[in-house]
Amino acid sequence: MSRVSISKVGTDVDAAFALAMERAGCVGVIKAGNRVVIKPNWNACAIAGSTKLAVVVAACRWAQAQGAGEVIVGEGPVPVGREKIESYLAAMGAHAALAAIGVRFVLFDDAEHVLFRDRENLPPEIGIAKLALECDVLINIPILKVHSCCLTTLCVKNLKGCLRPPDKMAFHRVGLLPAVVALNRLVPSQINVVDAIEAMEGDHNRGRLVPLGLLIASRDRVAADAVASALIGLPSGKVPLLKMAAEAGLGEHRVEKLEIAGEPLVPQRLEFPQDSLKRHYPDLDIQDDGACSACQAALMDGLYVAGGNRKVKKVAMGAKSKPAEDALVLGKCLSKHFATHAHVPGCPPDGTAVACALQGCVPEA
Ligand code: SF4
Structure with a gap:
């Protein structure tokens, strides 16, 4: 049975992250000397709709304390242009904060990609960041947000940031949901954490932030996403992407089949893009x-x-x-x-x- 932890976050984000990992059974996943890649949702569109820097820094410190030999934060943001990406990272303070703890940031767009051709449900050719594929442990840390295409955008969807820039739009052309599931079958994601300190409702980048004060963590990416989705009003079976991911053998999407550790799952209804269609x-x-x-x-x-x-x-x-x-x-x-x-x-x-x-x-x- 997959276990998902729900942990409150106070002023000490490092302590909350470590507790979330312990509750989710993630202690011991990182072995001495491992190369760890942390994949946040740093989309370059809106800092408010991004994984909080404090959570990423806490993940880096935790991985180092677990014995990682090297910790890298890697992301391939929305293709908005180099200038915008750099000003977004600078405004967030990402480079300085990571350098201060001995962690390097890698823009996946500039890194080596492994090519996959003629795979079912995928564009004819895609490239996936080699670092994400070949690291010892990938820690996948999206922010909790609603999404216009997938209803929620969480751990399963977050791996789309490992693609080459042109592949991202190509996913929409072949059918986003099956393509994201097929991508997840190629990319391991050993530790999955949803930053739910604040959740974004209404829209995935221009929405409103709702304080929840939580971290959700699991070894099982689908389970983490299912609990995060349930937390904002989408019970089991209501998120087609997660149902498809579960059917592909990627994890458990039925919340009633999960072991929940830590805080209770108390759902609250956030506004979904469907609700705000009239506005947009x-x-x-x-x-x-x-x-x-x-x-x-x-x-x-x-x-x-x-x-x-x-x-x-x-x-x-x-x-x-x-x-x-x-x-x-x-x-x-x-x-x-x-x-x-x-x-x-x-x-x-x-x-x-x-x-x-x-x-x-x-x-x-
Ligand atoms: S069953 Fe649902 S998905 Fe299928 S056509 Fe009807 S409304 Fe659309």
Whole structure:
């Protein structure tokens, strides 16, 4: 049975991190002389939506105390350009804080990548940071955030930062969720910690921070994500990415099958991007009656990729919806409307096909 620890964080983040590791059964994972890579979510878009520097520093110190021979913090941020990445890291104080404890930062974009070709559910070729693949222990530390495509973006999704920059968008083109699961089958993640000191709701970078004061830790990445998701109002089975990851053998997504150590799991409802769609897409009329989260996630994925090229103003999904005559219809639940409406088939529909249809592509015959 996978164990997940929930630990309160006070002013001493190092002590809280060490307790989280002990409760999660992570003591002893690092052997003397090991090379440890710490992978935060340092996206270069918003410091508020990033793993806290104090948590990363605490992880570095803990790894050193466990006997690591070398500790490296590695990240491949959103491809926003070198200047923005450097000013983001400088504003965070990352280089100085890591140098002070003898840890180096490696921008994965500049590092060597191992190439994988023609793998199921992945783009024709991807490159994964060699450091992440070949280190002795990878400590995966995302911040707890909601996400427009995946509902939550946590340990499983965080490994996308190990890719070469162009591979990240290519994941959206082939289908984000199955691609992320396939990536996780290639990248080991021995220790998984969700920084839930503050969680971001509403949007994964421009949202609001909600103080939770917690660290969630596990050897099992899917289990850590499942507990973090449950904590913000998504019980077992409600996050398609985690269900798919569990089906791929990556871990346990059913919270009731997990051993919870430390603090009790007390769920609270955060605002999800679906809730805040009206704020972000005020001109989009979404007729959603009974759609499951997989259809909603496909729409989010499509909206993200379509961006400013979107032409469609009305979307219908869910078996009980009655689509307006000019609505784009999503998913096989509404297949009886396919003859009369622009539509994207599938259950769930593919996010890439949704993006195409939102931009006015000719519907499938
Ligand atoms: S088409 Fe499939 S994914 Fe979409 S609402 Fe219906 S059952 Fe759910």
